[in-house]
Amino acid sequence: MxxxxxxxxxxxxxxxxxxxxxxxxxxxxxxxxxxxxxxxxxxxxxxxxxxxxxxxxxxxxxxxxxxxxxxxxxxxxxFDGPSLIGDTPTQRAKTQMMNLRAESGLVDAVGAYFHHATPGLGPDLETNQNADWGEMQKLRAVSTMRYLDSVLAEAEYLAGDQFSVADITAFAGLGFADFAKVEIPSDLSNLKAWREKVSARPSVSG
Incomplete structure (x- = not known):
């Protein structure tokens, strides 16, 4: 591969x-x-x-x-190993739902803000920018952070009790948010605690 x-x-x-x-x-x-x-x-x-x-x-x-x-x-x-999506139809559906929410509401939203409302990757690559659209997507990213925090108030991980691709997507999205200077609101303690926990996983820290 x-x-x-x-x-x-x-x-x-x-x-x-x-x-x-x-x-x-x-x-x-x-x-x-x-x-x-x-x-x-x-x-x-x-x-x-x-x-x-x-x-x-x-x-x-x-x-x-x-x-x-x-x-x-x-x-x-x-590849072998525990599934990152789930072993039952219900778990797989829930994981994909949360993965899509993290992808569209966080990764993609931060990306739109970065590419439209900041210099992004520079004038040679950033064409047809729309700053207003970018700023709206920044607000969407912060709203998604609040939603994820509420989910993590009730569960260990975003799709339930097991680490999944939804957690991977959200974790990468928060890293992108750091780079784009989209801050996690200070009151989102569940999201911050979850991020520290994921950061300690060998797949991330190693």
């Missing part, structure tokens, strides 16, 4: 944490994409990944997979 990404970016981090949770980092080759140089927007790159995003995966059979949720679905099913 090959992963094309940029280490340290939020979505690549989601895939790398999932691989580490499965103990599969040594079974994957990583290739760095020159995002700052616009490699992801070249025709050669888009021929393999029309989304023009990182990460994307090339499976041993030659199939290309993009979108983090799809890649982590493959990782969860292909």
């Amino acid at each position: 090959k992963i094309y990404d940029v280490e340290g970016f939020p979505n690549p981090a989601r895939v790398r944490i999932a691989l580490a949770e499965k103990g599969a980092m040594d079974q994957v080759e990583f290739f760095t994409v020159d995002v700052m140089g616009g490699e992801h927007r070249t025709e050669a790159f888009k021929a393999r990944n029309p989304d023009a995003t990182v990460p994307y995966a090339e499976l041993p059979c030659g199939t290309s997979i993009s979108q983090c949720t799809a890649i982590t679905e493959y990782i969860d099913g292909h």
